[in-house]
Amino acid sequence: MHGGRSPPPGLGPARAGRAHVxxxxxxxxxxxxxxxxQPALIPPNAFNPSTPAPDDGFSNLLYEEARTSHLLYDNVSDGWSFGAEFALGLKVGANLGSEEKTATVQDANFLGAPGQDGTRPMVGFETCVME
Structure with missing residues (x-):
């Protein structure tokens, strides 16, 4: 237990204590x-923690534990609309329309396990890609 809470899954009590700092x-x-x-400073590798950062505990935690993925979507929007307005002493109008939107994953990658050189490469995730 750390601070009255259980450590995150996969972390022992000692490592969980370091991870919390x-x-x-x-x-x-x-x-x-x-x-x-002042603006908040975001660690340089927060969005892609692919290399270790031994001098920065938070950035190194991201390197060791973060789950990062990049998805590229193809967004398509098709639609039509029609509007009319009539004025015969009283103004009356109407609009009618339809729209269809789709978003299809074209490319998907996730941050893999550290390699021999210590960097975490992006790995293709073809299961997510619609063809």
Whole structure:
């Protein structure tokens, strides 16, 4: 148990304690920045934690534990509409329309396990792609 809570799945108590320090420090720093009107600083590898960051506990936690995926969608929107308005002392109008939207995954990748060089490569995820 850590702080009255169970450690996240896959983390032992000692590792869970270390994992908790990075995000807590980052949140504290973000709150201090926000209180003084400064923007929050996001770790450089937050969106693609593909390399270790031993000097930054939070960034390294992202490298070790983050689940990251990139999806490319093809969005299609087809539609039509018709409107009419009549004025014979009283104005009357109507609109009629239809729209269909679809979003199809064209490319999908996820951040894989660390390789021999320590980097986490993006791996194709063809199961998500519609052909």
């Amino acid at each position: 990075g995000p807590t420090s980052w949140i504290d720093a973000t709150n201090v920045a926000a209180a003084s009107g």
